[in-house]
Amino acid sequence: MAGIGFQLRKILAKDTYGATLRAYLYAGMISSGPWALSILSVMVIGLLSLGALVPALEVRQFLISVTYLMASSLIFTGGWQLFFTRYISDRLFEQRDDTVMPNLLGILLLITVTASAMALISIVFLFQGTTWLYGVLMFSNFVVLCNLWIVIIFLSGMKAYNRILLTMLLGYSVMIGASLLLDQWKVYGLLSALLIGHATLLFVFLAEILRLYPSGKLVSFEFLKSTRLYFSLIMTGLLYNFGIWIDKFIFWFNPETSHQVIGPLRGSLLYDLPIFLAYLAIILGMAVFLVKIETDFAEWYEKLFNAVRDGGTLSYIHHARDEMTGAIREGLFAICKIQAVTIVVLLIFAPNILDWLGISRYHLPLFYIDVVGVSIQVVFMALLNVFFYLDKRTIVLSLCALFVVLNAGLTLLSQQLGPLYFGYGFTLSLLVCALVALYQLSKTLDSLVYSTFMLRTD
Amino acid sequence: MSAHKTSADICLLLEGTWPYVRGGVSSWINQMILGMPDVTFSVLFIGGARDAYPERQYEIPENVKHIDEIYLEDTWSLKNDLPQRVQEPNNTEAIAAFFNFLHAEQVPSLATGERVLESLLKGEVTRDLIMRTESSWQVLCADYEKNCSAPSFIDYFWTVRTMQAPLLALASMAHHLPRAKAVHAISTGYAGFMGCVLRKLWGCNFILSEHGIYTKERKIDLAQAQWIAESSDQTLRGGLAPSSSYMRALWIRFFERIGLLVYQAANPIVSLYNGNRLRQIEDGAAEQRTLIIPNGINLKAWEGIPEQRATGGKPVIGLIGRIVPIKDIKTFIRSVRSLVNSIPDVQAWIVGPEEEDPHYVSECRSLVKSLGLQAQVQFLGFQNIKEILPKMDVMVLTSISEAQPLVILEAWAAGTPVVATDVGACREMVCGISEEDRAIGPAGEVVAIADPLASARSISRILQDPVYWQTLQRNGLQRVNRFYSEALMLDRYRALYQHATEVQ
Numbered sequence: 001m002a003g004i005g006f007q008l009r010k011i012l013a014k015d016t017y018g019a020t021l022r023a024y025l026y027a028g029m030i031s032s033g034p035w036a037l038s039i040l041s042v043m044v045i046g047l048l049s050l051g052a053l054v055p056a057l058e059v060r061q062f063l064i065s066v067t068y069l070m071a072s073s074l075i076f077t078g079g080w081q082l083f084f085t086r087y088i089s090d091r092l093f094e095q096r097d098d099t100v101m102p103n104l105l106g107i108l109l110l111i112t113v114t115a116s117a118m119a120l121i122s123i124v125f126l127f128q129g130t131t132w133l134y135g136v137l138m139f140s141n142f143v144v145l146c147n148l149w150i151v152i153i154f155l156s157g158m159k160a161y162n163r164i165l166l167t168m169l170l171g172y173s174v175m176i177g178a179s180l181l182l183d184q185w186k187v188y189g190l191l192s193a194l195l196i197g198h199a200t201l202l203f204v205f206l207a208e209i210l211r212l213y214p215s216g217k218l219v220s221f222e223f224l225k226s227t228r229l230y231f232s233l234i235m236t237g238l239l240y241n242f243g244i245w246i247d248k249f250i251f252w253f254n255p256e257t258s259h260q261v262i263g264p265l266r267g268s269l270l271y272d273l274p275i276f277l278a279y280l281a282i283i284l285g286m287a288v289f290l291v292k293i294e295t296d297f298a299e300w301y302e303k304l305f306n307a308v309r310d311g312g313t314l315s316y317i318h319h320a321r322d323e324m325t326g327a328i329r330e331g332l333f334a335i336c337k338i339q340a341v342t343i344v345v346l347l348i349f350a351p352n353i354l355d356w357l358g359i360s361r362y363h364l365p366l367f368y369i370d371v372v373g374v375s376i377q378v379v380f381m382a383l384l385n386v387f388f389y390l391d392k393r394t395i396v397l398s399l400c401a402l403f404v405v406l407n408a409g410l411t412l413l414s415q416q417l418g419p420l421y422f423g424y425g426f427t428l429s430l431l432v433c434a435l436v437a438l439y440q441l442s443k444t445l446d447s448l449v450y451s452t453f454m455l456r457t458d
Numbered sequence: 459m460s461a462h463k464t465s466a467d468i469c470l471l472l473e474g475t476w477p478y479v480r481g482g483v484s485s486w487i488n489q490m491i492l493g494m495p496d497v498t499f500s501v502l503f504i505g506g507a508r509d510a511y512p513e514r515q516y517e518i519p520e521n522v523k524h525i526d527e528i529y530l531e532d533t534w535s536l537k538n539d540l541p542q543r544v545q546e547p548n549n550t551e552a553i554a555a556f557f558n559f560l561h562a563e564q565v566p567s568l569a570t571g572e573r574v575l576e577s578l579l580k581g582e583v584t585r586d587l588i589m590r591t592e593s594s595w596q597v598l599c600a601d602y603e604k605n606c607s608a609p610s611f612i613d614y615f616w617t618v619r620t621m622q623a624p625l626l627a628l629a630s631m632a633h634h635l636p637r638a639k640a641v642h643a644i645s646t647g648y649a650g651f652m653g654c655v656l657r658k659l660w661g662c663n664f665i666l667s668e669h670g671i672y673t674k675e676r677k678i679d680l681a682q683a684q685w686i687a688e689s690s691d692q693t694l695r696g697g698l699a700p701s702s703s704y705m706r707a708l709w710i711r712f713f714e715r716i717g718l719l720v721y722q723a724a725n726p727i728v729s730l731y732n733g734n735r736l737r738q739i740e741d742g743a744a745e746q747r748t749l750i751i752p753n754g755i756n757l758k759a760w761e762g763i764p765e766q767r768a769t770g771g772k773p774v775i776g777l778i779g780r781i782v783p784i785k786d787i788k789t790f791i792r793s794v795r796s797l798v799n800s801i802p803d804v805q806a807w808i809v810g811p812e813e814e815d816p817h818y819v820s821e822c823r824s825l826v827k828s829l830g831l832q833a834q835v836q837f838l839g840f841q842n843i844k845e846i847l848p849k850m851d852v853m854v855l856t857s858i859s860e861a862q863p864l865v866i867l868e869a870w871a872a873g874t875p876v877v878a879t880d881v882g883a884c885r886e887m888v889c890g891i892s893e894e895d896r897a898i899g900p901a902g903e904v905v906a907i908a909d910p911l912a913s914a915r916s917i918s919r920i921l922q923d924p925v926y927w928q929t930l931q932r933n934g935l936q937r938v939n940r941f942y943s944e945a946l947m948l949d950r951y952r953a954l955y956q957h958a959t960e961v962q
Contacts, residue, residue: 311610314602450595453615455542 039279041172041197042066045179045190047357055186061262062190065138067272068265069194071245073145076115078241079234080107085153086230087223100213102220104154108147109219115146130263137191144195148202154209163208171201187262236397240384243403244377247411247426248272254415257422271422274363277353278370281346285339285378292331293385300324301389308452317449325445328386335382339375346371366423373427376434383437390448395440403433466500466523467959469638469656471649473504477518477525478511482861483644483669486753491519493948497955500524500638504628504648507531524636530648533585533627534620544590552577553587554597560621560715561708563605571719575658578629585626589619606704617705621712628652632659640665640958643724646672647713650720657723663958666724667751670861671737673717680706718742726954730862731883732891750891752883754947755867757939760844764873764935767848773921776807776850778843778865779857782815786879787822789856792910793917795829800918806835809846847872851927852917857881858907866902867942870934875927876902877916887937895941901934 046059084107091099119142123135155164175197182189227234251257251268258268304320306312312320346353350367354360380403387396411425444451476487491499499522505511508529518525547553552573559566559574577583588594598618606614628648632655642665643653650666657664721727721743728749729735735748775797779785787808794806812819819837826835838846843865847853853869853876860882867887869876878884885904890896903916920927 308612311612313609314599314611317611447592450592453612454590454592454595 039070039276041175042194043276043280044176045193048176049179049183049190058186059190060267062187064261064265064267064272065187065191066141066194067248067267067276069138069141069145071248073115073142073149075238075241075245076118077111077146077149078237080111080237081149081153082233082237083227083230084150084223086233087226088153090226097213098215098217099220099222101210101215102217103223104150104209104213105219106221107150107223110221111146111150112143115143119143126264128263133188134191134263137188137195141191141195141198144198144202148198148205151202151205151209154212155205167201167204167208170204171197174200230393232393232397236393236400239397239400239404243400243407246404246408247429248275250408250411250415251422257415270363270366270419273359274367274423275370275374275426277357277359278367278374281342281371282339282374282378284342285335285375286381288334288338289331289378289382289385292327292334293382296327297324297331297386297389300327308449314449321445321448328441328445332379332382335378339378343371343375365420369423369427373423373430376427376430380430380434380437383434383441386441387437387444390444392444395444399433399437399440402436403429406432463637464639465636466498466638467640468497468955469500469502469635469641471502471504471641471643471652471656473645473647473649474506475644476503477501477514477516478503478505480515482864484516486669487644488516489944490948490951491522493944494952494955495519495521497521497952498523500636501526502635502649502652503527504652505529526631526635528627528631530624534623540589541586542590544586546591546593547582547587550593550597552582553594556583556588556622557597557601557618560625560712561601561605561618563711565718566715568722571722575654575719578626578655579632579659583626584630585623588622588626613702613705614708617708621709624648625651625716629655632656638662640955642667642955642958643720644669646717646720647676648716650724651716654719654723664724665726665728665954665958666720667728668734668738669730671734671741673713673741674737676713677710680709714741728954731886733883733886734861751947751950752887752942753862753864753867754942754944755864755871755938756944757871760868760871763844763848763871764931767873772803772805773801774805774807774850775852775854775917775921776809776846777854777856778809778846778869779855780810780814781808781812781819781822781837783818784857784859785810786856786858786908787818788825789908789910789913790854791822791825791829791831791835793854793856793913794831794834796911796914797918798831798834801921804834804921806831807838807846807850808835809838809841809843811840812837843868844872847874850874852877852902852920854913854917855879855884856907856913860884862887867938870901870938870942873931873935875920875930875934877913877920878902878904879907879913880904881907887942890937891941895937898936898940899929899933901930901937 042063046063049059049062087103088100091097091103116139119139123139127135127138175193177193178196179190179193182193185192248268248271251271252266254268257271258266261267300320300323304317304324307317307320347368350364350371351361354363354367380399384396384399387393387399406429407426409425410429414421414423414425470487470491472487475481476484501522501524503525505527506529508531555570555577556574559570574583598615601618602611602614625648628651632652635656637660640663641653641656641660643649644667646666646668650672653664653666656662718741721738721741724743725747726749727738727743727747728751729738730750730752732750735750738748739745775794777785777787777790781787790806790808794804797804797806808822823837826832847869850869850872851874853865853874855863855866855876855878857863857879858881860879862883863878866876866878866884876888878888888902888904889900890898903920905912905916920930
């Protein structure tokens with residue numbers, strides 16, 4: 001008989017819906033968490049040492065060294081962090097748990113080799129005026145931090161929050177304790193304490209992960225095959241971290257707002273302190289959003305995509321979409337509330353805090369605007385995380401690019417306008433980015449169901 | 459005459475047959491192409507999954523000038539050439555009409571069908587637009603809200619999409635096909651749909667031949683298919699039934715709508731026998747366009763064969779066909795049981811390949827044993843039909859489904875009367891269609907399906923009455939020579955082609 005004999009079964013066969021994007025969420029969150037904690041502990045170290053043996057200049061040298069270490073290692077690994085988070089969550093979705101460990105060791109090997117090379121080259125060519133011991137400590141700290149930023153992406157997947165907290169407590173206690181023991185060796189002692197603390201964190205976490213994902217294979221570079229696929233993630237991570245630091249670099253390398261601190265490293269007395277202090281104000285907001293996202297949003301996100309995959313009605317799909325939108329709205333609202341309270345409290349108590357810390361009140365206006373800026377940054381990060389959840393990689397990439405351009409442009413403009421406007425570049429760029437992101441998110445959510453069905457490419 | 463340059467006389471639209479698949483329809487197509495060397499052909503082969511057709515089964519004759527291929531599964535793959543962003547259309551009315559025509563419960567007007575074809579050809583409805591734009595999405599959602607009684611949206615979405623994509627791909631392919639003077643589709647369905655498109659695009663005549671009834675066959679496929687159930691995760695949780703029966707209804711409607719479009723456009727609409735012609739009319743074909751052209755056999759090959767018939771010996775009856783349930787071999791065996799009562803020395807041969815359904819073959823063999831017919835019934839396997847038929851006194855066909863079985867024509871050509879079940883064209887063949895045909899007289903007997911006693915009665919009547927047998931033999935020879943020669947079939951199609959290519 002004339003007939004096609006086509007297999008109708010195949011016709012209806014639909015693909016599973018991409019990868020679980022679950023672990024994604026934490027890409028920004030968890031990696032910013034330790035980052036904030038590191039700033040906090042460095043400040044504690046600084047304060048403790050300041051009162052003791054170490055002269056102010058050496059403390060300042062230490063703080064600037066750590067700041068550069070943080071900035072360079074985060075920019076250097078930011079792209080790999082995002083990429084590797086996605087790569088691992090895809091493998092876990094495929095239930096290929098045994099590929100986790102070899103690929104982790106593979107990427108750590110790669111990071112170690114490239115970070116070492118980069119650090120070596122910079123030290124040889126740029127740090128000619130410093131001692132070799134300082135060079136060795138900077139080199140080691142940089143490589144350890146780069147590795148730590150990669151290892152940290154697994155924390156979200158581990159789900160053993162108590163254990164993570166204990167490990168962090170241990171690491172930072174070791175760091176502070178070591179600094180107390182070693183501060184007689186001044187900047188070398190403090191940098192060694194930093195190295196010991198971060199190395200403790202790195203190896204304890206690494207041991208935990210190896211225990212969780214056993215494998216018969218030692219090292220694998222399979223992940224490199226996916227770099228082309230997720231190139232946008234690598235770019236996003238790079239740009240995001242670059243955006244966060246670019247205003248600082250601009251201030252450090254403008255001769256009018258900076259001075260040489262150690263070797264080639266320059267600092268800006270006026271600009272640095274307020275912004276790092278301000279970063280401590282975002283910890284509460286991030287925690288709140290983390291909880292909100294993990295409960296309501298994640299739940300509706302899952303319900304939405306289960307309804308899509310497993311044959312829910314269209315009205316239920318729309319309902320789940322609306323509920324998910326509501327959860328995002330509530331999450332953002334919660335951040336706004338908590339950050340608003342924080343801002344008000346800091347506005348009232350800032351003079352006292354600065355006095356207590358022994359910082360000149362001259363910094364106050366800049367501190368105020370920075371507190372507002374970093375609060376908006378929490379909102380911006382939250383929005384980026386929602387986009388990651390929805391797998392809108394292009395949007396995140398363009399938002400991060402916008403952030404870099406605006407932060408650089410507006411910061412340069414603020415320098416032209418004079419000290420009264422310092423900090424406005426950073427804050428204003430974040431405000432614009434957050435508003436653009438909000439607008440984009442609203443558009444994305446409106447057409448989410450449409451794009452889920454109609455704009456698929458796989 | 460058309461002013462356009464053409465590269466072939468006839469564009470053949472073939473769905474899942476020649477040159478990739480062997481079978482009745484394919485060998486008929488081969489017979490047609492070889493039988494008309496003076497006519498040039500271009501071929502569009504429409505397949506399901508590309509890898510289901512690994513190699514061509516027929517050599518391509520000289521008079522086939524072009525072969526194009528399209529595979530349905532490719533058309534809904536998103537990997538192929540589908541842009542990520544598509545400009546929204548200015549008006550969505552054409553898109554809505556397209557959805558409406560294929561999926562709406564209410565049978566659309568004939569004008570809607572024309573309108574849909576037009577908008578497909580004008581590019582108002584394209585694969586990009588349907589598969590990507592928000593306008594199309596909104597039409598789909600509105601349809602779902604309005605019509606769909608099943609819960610699963612994703613099943614609805616993919617069902618609709620997999621129906622639409624091939625039609626859209628065919629319509630856009632039409633612009634690139636080499637032009638022919640007329641088109642000839644060998645089924646409705648996708649091939650028939652392409653016929654409608656090309657007819658409109660080229661302004662040419664469109665001939666439709668149906669061997670089976672496409673829409674009916676699809677309905678049988680769908681009734682038997684487990685696919686809907688198997689494909690859904692829901693099945694595992696047992697929540698499937700309403701969704702799958704709705705999707706089934708959607709598919710049936712889809713094939714009916716295409717059938718409607720095709721019957722409206724094609725002229726003439728050719729069938730093999732009157733039963734199918736009536737079915738076509740019932741499905742929407744205009745009566746005055748319908749036409750019967752039965753298949754024919756090459757009579758030259760059978761010259762002298764009836765004369766080889768030996769006289770005397772034991773009476774032999776035989777069934778020729780694959781040993782599969784649709785041929786109902788068991789009824790044949792049971793009829794031998796009751797035949798033995800009146801003709802104890804009767805020999806019953808079962809001639810045909812046994813590979814297709816070994817389980818059924820063994821069932822038949824044990825039935826022979828349990829009825830104690832080992833002395834009478836023999837399984838001969840595959841045999842040369844020209845040698846085996848003259849040795850049979852009656853050829854028996856117990857099938858529960860047939861179209862127009864060539865084996866009946868071959869039996870007559872060999873001088874063997876037949877006893878056949880009343881399926882497909884069998885009654886029309888045995889008793890005659892037209893006045894002139896019927897005047898020849900019957901060339902065998904027709905019995906009800908699955909009635910071994912009736913078959914046995916007919917066979918015994920023929921075997922026990924030599925005068926009756928001779929009459930039937932004479933009628934059979936006369937009938938096959940007058941109405942079922944390959945030459946006659948080719949002449950009739952040649953005339954159709956001539957008419958179709960000359961008159962625009």
